Amino acid sequence: MILAYAVVFVILYVVIYVVPQVSGIFVETYTAEYGILEVSQNSSFIAVRNEKLYVSDNSGAVSRAAAAGKLVRRNSHIADVGSTRYYCQKRGLVSYFYDGLEEVYTPENMQTITEKNLELSDEEKQSYEVKECSEGSVQRGVPIFKIVDNNDWYLVCWIDSAEAESWNEGSSITVEFEDTTRVKMKISQKNRQGQKVQLILSCNRYYEKFDKIRMGSCKLIKTSKSGIILETDSITEKDGQKGVYVKSKRLDRASFVPVKVLLTNGDKTVVEKNFFNDEEGNQVETVENYDEILKQPETAETTKGSE
Numbered sequence: 266m267i268l269a270y271a272v273v274f275v276i277l278y279v280v281i282y283v284v285p286q287v288s289g290i291f292v293e294t295y296t297a298e299y300g301i302l303e304v305s306q307n308s309s310f311i312a313v314r315n316e317k318l319y320v321s322d323n324s325g326a327v328s329r330a331a332a333a334g335k336l337v338r339r340n341s342h343i344a345d346v347g348s349t350r351y352y353c354q355k356r357g358l359v360s361y362f363y364d365g366l367e368e369v370y371t372p373e374n375m376q377t378i379t380e381k382n383l384e385l386s387d388e389e390k391q392s393y394e395v396k397e398c399s400e401g402s403v404q405r406g407v408p409i410f411k412i413v414d415n416n417d418w419y420l421v422c423w424i425d426s427a428e429a430e431s432w433n434e435g436s437s438i439t440v441e442f443e444d445t446t447r448v449k450m451k452i453s454q455k456n457r458q459g460q461k462v463q464l465i466l467s468c469n470r471y472y473e474k475f476d477k478i479r480m481g482s483c484k485l486i487k488t489s490k491s492g493i494i495l496e497t498d499s500i501t502e503k504d505g506q507k508g509v510y511v512k513s514k515r516l517d518r519a520s521f522v523p524v525k526v527l528l529t530n531g532d533k534t535v536v537e538k539n540f541f542n543d544e545e546g547n548q549v550e551t552v553e554n555y556d557e558i559l560k561q562p563e564t565a566e567t568t569k570g571s572e
Contacts, residue, residue: 293561294512294560295496295557296555297552298555299491300493300535302489302530302535304486304530306428308464308482309481310480312420312475312479313372313375313418314414315418317367318367319351320406321403321406321407322405324404325348327345327402328344329400331344331410333360333361336357336358355412358413361397361411363408365393372417376454378463379458383480413476416469417468420465420468421465423462426457429462433452435451436451441483442474443482448468448472451468452465453465492535492538493536493553493554494534494535500526508521510559521565522550
């Protein structure tokens, strides 16, 4: 009889204390952290500018009268070759870099540029490589400086047509170049070209390499939000409110915590941190940095004391 009581006691102890602890071991969690979530597309680009390349009409030693990057007025003195002075015919930024494509890609023909224009032969790559104008002696016909209109410059980019529906003309996006510089630009035009959509982006903001770049890769960032980054699958709904289950830092329990979704990008979602206001204007406590989140909300019932 005593043995039977002992067996029952052991079974009850295991069921009440051991089983919840063991099952809790298999409840996967992750640490929520503050960060920035972006919706973006990788793309290639061709830079287009309203620019004029000036070449020498004679041979001689070059002397620069205007510094690179200087904004000059029309008819400003830019350079000398021998005893001949050279003036610009319009206002703009002074540049001493060229690639020979200044009159090939212009604002007037941007719509005709296709992604195939990026496919250069080795000979073309060498021919159209960005070069610096000579500061020594030059022969007739050699480039000596360039004037670039800084009021508007453009990037022609391409994205898959299946992804293009939400990229709207007139909307602002951020372009991240390969050197990680980010520039705000506007989608000026959106043109279908076969299986791709051509985006023409415009900008009047200064970028230190804007007079040198011609072709390259970039990231087009449509939108970004900062907050607590969560795994999308960990978000559930309870009584009409989205939320996640957060494990207590001191107790073996998980509680439902409401969240306000700011942006979702596939398997990641960014939500407000610490507090947010609901539809009635009430302040609601929400997830914090370093909260321990249940990966699968359906496993909350296996966590002792879940609410």
